[in-house]
Amino acid sequence: MPIVAGMGDEVFKALADPTRRKILDELAERQGQTLFEICSRLSTKHQIGLSRQAISQHLAVLEAAGLVETRREGRYKFHDLNTGPLERITDRWIRREPPESHR
Amino acid sequence: MPIVAGMGDEVFKALADPTRRKILDELAERQGQTLFEICSRLSTKHQIGLSRQAISQHLAVLEAAGLVETRREGRYKFHDLNTGPLERITDRWIRREPPESHR
DNA sequence: TTGATAGGCAAGCGGCAACTTGCCTATAGT
DNA sequence: ACTATAGGCAAGTTGCCGCTTGCCTATCAA
Incomplete structure (x- = not known):
């Protein structure tokens, strides 16, 4: 079993x-993007005027789910989207027809 | 735009x-399956001992999201899974590489 | 070294969602 | 008609989640 997060309900x-x-x-x-960049973008582009800590907590949840990965450089912390956990979460219910029973 | 539910946050x-x-x-x-069937199956197979109303409310949420459709027959109400709303909800973030730049 | 910037930790508040409880309606069997 | 079964409605409780507030640490620039 892998050590990566994002394999469960998170x-x-x-x-x-x-x-x-x-x-x-x-x-x-x-x-x-850094935390402050995300904050200002959410504020200006999406009219989401939440506090810095609110966004920080959201990022923590996303990171715990494996959807966001972070790297530190100096006093900056950069956030990257990881679509991995998204790829197969719905396969649990979607029954794929075998494309063609070859005769 | 279609009348079907399940196109939003639900x-x-x-x-x-x-x-x-x-x-x-x-x-x-x-x-x-009917409500009672779902109740007993959740109870026996998954150790989920919730009340009938709890399951009923969950089914209402699923139906509002378009994930479950129902049909009535007499005093029975049958529940069917609809995977439609699941198919594309993650495409929002998953960037598909164009399969091959031809040459 | 001082101040400014980027971020973290933790307690507290308010609202909503999950669940229960009690009662009601509708269909089917006897 | 009466009873049992399948389901619905609505109010009340509890716990969690999103958000704020206040304070603290770390890095960089002057």
């Missing part, structure tokens, strides 16, 4: 909040 | 609860 919990989904949108559009 | 909300995901599991395994 992914669903993380996706449940609309602000967190907006954060994923932002990171999908531009990787490697 | 799908994520519905998927956030582990009991609701188990219900989807059950319906994926066997379509057309």
Whole structure:
């Protein structure tokens, strides 16, 4: 079993909040943003006027779910979207037809 | 724009609860179950000892999200899984590489 | 070294969601 | 008609989640 997070219920919990989904949108559009960048972008582009700590807590949830990965450089912490945990979470219920029974 | 539900945030909300995901599991395994069938199956197979009303409320959430559809026959109400809303909810963040730049 | 910037920790508050409880309606069997 | 079964409605409780507030640490620039 892998050590990576995001294999359990945390992914669903993380996706449940609309602000967190907006954060994923932002990171999908531009990787490697800092906390303050994400804050100002959410504020200006999406009229989400939350405090820095609120966004920080959201990022922590996303990171616990494995949807966001971080790297530190000096006093900056850059956030990157990781779509890995998203790829197969719905396969649990979607029954794929075998494309063609070859005769 | 279609009249069907499940195009908004309700799908994520519905998927956030582990009991609701188990219900989807059950319906994926066997379509057309009644409320009481779902209750007893959750209880015996998954040790989920919730009241009938609790399950009923969960089903209402799933139906509002478009993940479950119902049909009435006499005093029975049958529940069917609809995977439609699941198919594209993650495409929002997953960037598909164009398969091959031809030459 | 001082101040400014980027971020972290933890306690506290308010609202909502999950669950229960009690009662009610509708269909089917006897 | 009466009873049992399948389900619905609505109010009340509890616990958790999102958010704020206040204070603290770390890095960099002057």
